Amino acid sequence: MEDTIVAMATAMGEASIHILRLSGPEAGKIIENCFKPQNKERWLLRENFTLNLGVFIDEGRVLDEVLVGRMLAPSSYTGEDVFEVNCHGGPFVAQRILQACLRHGAYLAEPGEFSKRAFLNCKLDLVQAEAVIDLIGSRTETAANLALTQLSGGLSETIINLREEVLGILAFIEASIDFPEDDVESLDRETLDSRINMVLVHTKNLLAGSKTGKILRDGLLTVIVGRPNVGKSSLLNALLDEERAIVTDIPGTTRDEIRETVSVGGILLRLVDTAGICESKDLVERLGIERTWNALKTAELILLVVQANTPLTEDEYHILDIYAEKVVVIFNKIDLLKDEHLVVVSEMGQWIPFSVLQHRGFEELELEIKRRVYQGEAALSSNPLLSNVRQISSLEHCYSALRQALESIRQEMPWDILSIDVRQALHYVSEITGHNVQESLLEDIFSRFCIGK
Ligand SMILES: Nc1nc2c(ncn2[C@@H]2O[C@H](COP(=O)(O)OP(=O)(O)OP(=O)(O)O)[C@@H](O)[C@H]2O)c(=O)[nH]1
Numbered sequence: 001m002e003d004t005i006v007a008m009a010t011a012m013g014e015a016s017i018h019i020l021r022l023s024g025p026e027a028g029k030i031i032e033n034c035f036k037p038q039n040k041e042r043w044l045l046r047e048n049f050t051l052n053l054g055v056f057i058d059e060g061r062v063l064d065e066v067l068v069g070r071m072l073a074p075s076s077y078t079g080e081d082v083f084e085v086n087c088h089g090g091p092f093v094a095q096r097i098l099q100a101c102l103r104h105g106a107y108l109a110e111p112g113e114f115s116k117r118a119f120l121n122c123k124l125d126l127v128q129a130e131a132v133i134d135l136i137g138s139r140t141e142t143a144a145n146l147a148l149t150q151l152s153g154g155l156s157e158t159i160i161n162l163r164e165e166v167l168g169i170l171a172f173i174e175a176s177i178d179f180p181e182d183d184v185e186s187l188d189r190e191t192l193d194s195r196i197n198m199v200l201v202h203t204k205n206l207l208a209g210s211k212t213g214k215i216l217r218d219g220l221l222t223v224i225v226g227r228p229n230v231g232k233s234s235l236l237n238a239l240l241d242e243e244r245a246i247v248t249d250i251p252g253t254t255r256d257e258i259r260e261t262v263s264v265g266g267i268l269l270r271l272v273d274t275a276g277i278c279e280s281k282d283l284v285e286r287l288g289i290e291r292t293w294n295a296l297k298t299a300e301l302i303l304l305v306v307q308a309n310t311p312l313t314e315d316e317y318h319i320l321d322i323y324a325e326k327v328v329v330i331f332n333k334i335d336l337l338k339d340e341h342l343v344v345v346s347e348m349g350q351w352i353p354f355s356v357l358q359h360r361g362f363e364e365l366e367l368e369i370k371r372r373v374y375q376g377e378a379a380l381s382s383n384p385l386l387s388n389v390r391q392i393s394s395l396e397h398c399y400s401a402l403r404q405a406l407e408s409i410r411q412e413m414p415w416d417i418l419s420i421d422v423r424q425a426l427h428y429v430s431e432i433t434g435h436n437v438q439e440s441l442l443e444d445i446f447s448r449f450c451i452g453k
């Protein structure tokens, strides 16, 4: 941590400006060596959070006219002295300044090293650090809002409270081990049973919400499937609002998977348009259909497109049967139906009467997707949602350990056995915010950041 690090904070390429970020004990000295401020008096006041115009000089040569931002320890992002150099946006200019900083003693930062330092200096916990990556990677408004809520510390607070509860339980058990009094033991066990139960309820609620959180963060793998010519590619194009896939009235137009992403009602759908399912003699088409069946296995949502004016086929019944829970039926081409048939259709519950041609059914589809994703969770309610797979997995382990502890109480196991279960729970809940993590886990998390963050 004593090293001073430097990296480009903006993506390389031509832009109006580039930003280089320096952090560490020597950052101030390196800047003093290279920066000639226009207003020297103001610069020498060393005021925090100021932006200063001047020139960046190396070996007597002016490299660029720059703005230097000063953010001093401990109130900077990393908790160390941080200087940010805003230079002109040519990659060559930025590279020259970067090289100069390296020559003056800075080290090139690893991916995520600024955020790792922020974590080690207690400026962020792991939930917040992971929210930073999610915010950068978010592709819908909902995903960005979710990451922002986590970054602001709401979720961390919930986890920290949970950890405090587990710590309290452990303290209670250890006190009972240290001061055993037989006559109060059964009373203690009852108290403990209800305390653990309470934590279990909180954990379970958080885990229930995490299903929604994960979808809001990662999106839903959505496979559009059906017979040839029912309008699958037309649906894909309409959702994307562009002519992405070829549409013709010839059955078997789509032969290979087409993958695209789109936000529907703030939920990211990772769409896959597939080859229409049928008995085919054509080898290429048969291979395409094989892919369709495989895509269904991993799908999180299946849009089964059926044609309104023809009866269901065996394959369609089959898909409805085995994938019932993840299927939404798109009852397409209702524009071809007579009015009296439409009345019957509108009473068919989960099936959405649809006409891609006349743009009917899209609102109902959006509502149905939202209903499935939010599962009764108010959209981003005051309850912070867990969304990160690592955090969810640690919480699941914590939940199992607590269940085990409860089981031990009910089987009247000795206190020290109980304490092992609760210690396990404490270990897992601590891992979420980073109260107790191994270096390898930190490396794994921060290596997924971009350089300069
Ligand atoms: N009347 C009517 N025609 C539609 C509707 N949606 C799509 N079509 C037409 O149906 C035909 C087939 O559409 P596609 O989108 O290519 O169908 P597909 O399911 O992708 O077909 P394959 O790729 O062959 O499996 C085209 O002529 C579309 O214009 C609709 O809502 N109403």
Ligand SMILES: [Mg+2]
Residues within 6 Å of the ligand: 232, 233, 234, 245, 246, 253, 254, 274, 276
């Ligand atoms: Mg198609």
